[in-house]
Amino acid sequence: MQDTLRELYQEVILDHSKHPRNFGRPETVTCEAHGYNPLCGDTIDVFLTLNENGLIEKAAFEGKGCAISMASASMLTELVKGKTADEAHALFRSFHDLVTGATEELGADEEAEKLMVLAGVKAFPMRVKCATLSWHALEAALKGNHEATTE
Amino acid sequence: MNDMTPLDIERIRKDFPIFGETVHGKRLTYLDSGASAQKPKVVLDAVHKAYAETYANVHRGVHYLSQQSTELYEGARKTVRAHLNAASLDEIIFTKNTTEAINLVADSFGRLALEPGDEILLSYLEHHSNIVPWQLAAEKAGATVKAVPIDENGEFLMEEYLKLLGPKTKIVAVTHISNAIGTIVPVKDVIRAAHDKGIPVLIDGSQAMPHMKVDVQELGADFYVFTGHKVFAPTGIGVLYGKSEWLEKMPPYQGGGDMINRVTFEKTTYATGHSKFEAGTPPIVQAIGLGTAIDYMNSVGFDKIAAHEQSLLAYATERLREINSVRIIGQARNKAAIVSFVMDGIHPHDIGTIVDQSGVAVRVGHHCAQPLMDFYDVPSTVRASFALYNNHEDIDALVASIQMVQEFFG
Numbered sequence: 001m002q003d004t005l006r007e008l009y010q011e012v013i014l015d016h017s018k019h020p021r022n023f024g025r026p027e028t029v030t031c032e033a034h035g036y037n038p039l040c041g042d043t044i045d046v047f048l049t050l051n052e053n054g055l056i057e058k059a060a061f062e063g064k065g066c067a068i069s070m071a072s073a074s075m076l077t078e079l080v081k082g083k084t085a086d087e088a089h090a091l092f093r094s095f096h097d098l099v100t101g102a103t104e105e106l107g108a109d110e111e112a113e114k115l116m117v118l119a120g121v122k123a124f125p126m127r128v129k130c131a132t133l134s135w136h137a138l139e140a141a142l143k144g145n146h147e148a149t150t151e
Numbered sequence: 152m153n154d155m156t157p158l159d160i161e162r163i164r165k166d167f168p169i170f171g172e173t174v175h176g177k178r179l180t181y182l183d184s185g186a187s188a189q190k191p192k193v194v195l196d197a198v199h200k201a202y203a204e205t206y207a208n209v210h211r212g213v214h215y216l217s218q219q220s221t222e223l224y225e226g227a228r229k230t231v232r233a234h235l236n237a238a239s240l241d242e243i244i245f246t247k248n249t250t251e252a253i254n255l256v257a258d259s260f261g262r263l264a265l266e267p268g269d270e271i272l273l274s275y276l277e278h279h280s281n282i283v284p285w286q287l288a289a290e291k292a293g294a295t296v297k298a299v300p301i302d303e304n305g306e307f308l309m310e311e312y313l314k315l316l317g318p319k320t321k322i323v324a325v326t327h328i329s330n331a332i333g334t335i336v337p338v339k340d341v342i343r344a345a346h347d348k349g350i351p352v353l354i355d356g357s358q359a360m361p362h363m364k365v366d367v368q369e370l371g372a373d374f375y376v377f378t379g380h381k382v383f384a385p386t387g388i389g390v391l392y393g394k395s396e397w398l399e400k401m402p403p404y405q406g407g408g409d410m411i412n413r414v415t416f417e418k419t420t421y422a423t424g425h426s427k428f429e430a431g432t433p434p435i436v437q438a439i440g441l442g443t444a445i446d447y448m449n450s451v452g453f454d455k456i457a458a459h460e461q462s463l464l465a466y467a468t469e470r471l472r473e474i475n476s477v478r479i480i481g482q483a484r485n486k487a488a489i490v491s492f493v494m495d496g497i498h499p500h501d502i503g504t505i506v507d508q509s510g511v512a513v514r515v516g517h518h519c520a521q522p523l524m525d526f527y528d529v530p531s532t533v534r535a536s537f538a539l540y541n542n543h544e545d546i547d548a549l550v551a552s553i554q555m556v557q558e559f560f561g
Binding site: 004005008009014018039040041042043064065066067068124126127130 | 496497498499500501504505508515516517521524530531559560
């Protein structure tokens with residue numbers, strides 16, 4: 001039992017959730033979206049700053065949520081930096097497949113392999129939406145929508 | 152009747168087959184009866200027997216099984232009437248659940264009585280099912296919804312209620328017991344004050360029915376609603392008690408078979424009594440199960456159930472208070488056996504996942520009571536809700552699992 005839980009709540013996840021990176025609204029924001037999980041009431045706002053070439057120069061977030069959703073959001077902001085919208089979208093798809101158990105591997109770049117620490121979520125189907133909330137907000141922001149929901 | 156020997160908890164637990172199951176290889180600690188209660192064997196047997204031996208549609212067959220089925224279904228109505236002490240069988244309407252019962256009243260009473268500018272008075276303690284149907288009715292009629300505030304302990308503020316109860320108030324709808332924090336609302340006083348001004352009152356009894364004996368005439372409620380699955384009966388059955396004087400005036404909610412007197416394409420006349428509000432084939436077997444569940448609770452005895460649950464509440468409150476990081480939300484003087492809490496820096500969803508691995512089932516989330524969560528400025532809480540089959544060991548298991556949560560996040 002402890003093993004499954006340790007797999008879910010790895011040190012890296014606890015660290016990101018306690019000390020979230022890129023937390024808070026940056027001064028310059030190109031696009032942003034509000035993510036909401038109606039099942040638990042958690043919210044995450046994702047802020048993106050894009051350069052003239054369409055690369056994500058900075059990603060940040062704000063919100064209230066569980067350790068899984070906060071850690072996932074925190075890691076997201078580190079990993080989409082320097083990516084195009086298409087690359088960020090591709091990362092979201094492979095991350096989604098990972099946490100739903102559709103795939104074992106991320107097939108992403110080395111940096112993005114960090115997301116493997118969230119693979120333990122697949123053993124907890126009720127928590128998949130926690131892990132993907134910020135990613136849904138990211139998708140919405142990149143598409144120019146302002147709201148995203150996990151439902 | 153006044154046998155005050157304590158509840159034989161081990162015998163009670165044997166009545167519920169689910170307690171023979173394990174969860175993640177652990178003893179099941181079921182503390183989520185506020186969401187839905189487990190079922191005693193007598194209810195499962197009654198359901199099985201109804202399908203296996205006497206099943207047919209009700210009210211419309213002259214054949215043997217249809218008569219048997221009708222007798223059992225209507226027998227359940229008699230059981231509910233007697234249990235609630237309603238004045239007549241026509242005052243007992245079977246619905247799908249509490250939600251449908253409230254939607255029925257909000258829609259039908261709304262069409263009968265609501266006019267632009269009218270007010271519907273609720274409270275901050277309400278479940279979404281006693282908020283949203285009223286918002287829909289208000290929107291149709293051009294009326295507004297107001298809510299009686301509570302204090303930090305979760306007490307219903309009677310003085311504020313009396314101030315809000317005004318000439319525009321057309322109906323009051325409040326919960327008997329808060330599903331999220333356990334506050335017992337002094338509904339008798341609520342009803343009396345409304346009646347002094349000629350205003351009818353609906354009471355949401357979803358959380359009260361498993362814990363206390365309710366006499367609708369003694370309370371004076373115009374409408375009293377509850378759901379079967381929280382009183383150890385199957386899902387898919389609920390009850391609307393309504394005073395005849397209202398039900399006779401109110402228009403039908405849904406149209407269909409069984410609710411008519413005579414149908415022609417030009418003009419249909421409606422059935423009277425409870426039939427007017429029971430369109431279509433009803434949840435026959437679920438109602439039979441509900442009747443059996445009510446008999447079961449009465450055979451255990453509500454005095455004993457209440458005494459047992461209050462001792463569980465006191466013990467759970469005491470043990471949880473010993474944990475420094477735990478903050479109990481809602482500390483009303485009169486509370487049902489429901490404990491809602493949060494932990495410093497640890498999200499309820501993480502708590503729920505971790506305690507589940509110890510076989511402890513609690514509800515985490517907003518409990519369909521977001522206005523109440525907003526009042527306490529928390530997105531969600533952990534809720535342990537108790538029923539007659541819980542024991543002190545369940546509370547020890549909860550506390551041990553909470554201590555493990557602390558270790559994880561320590």
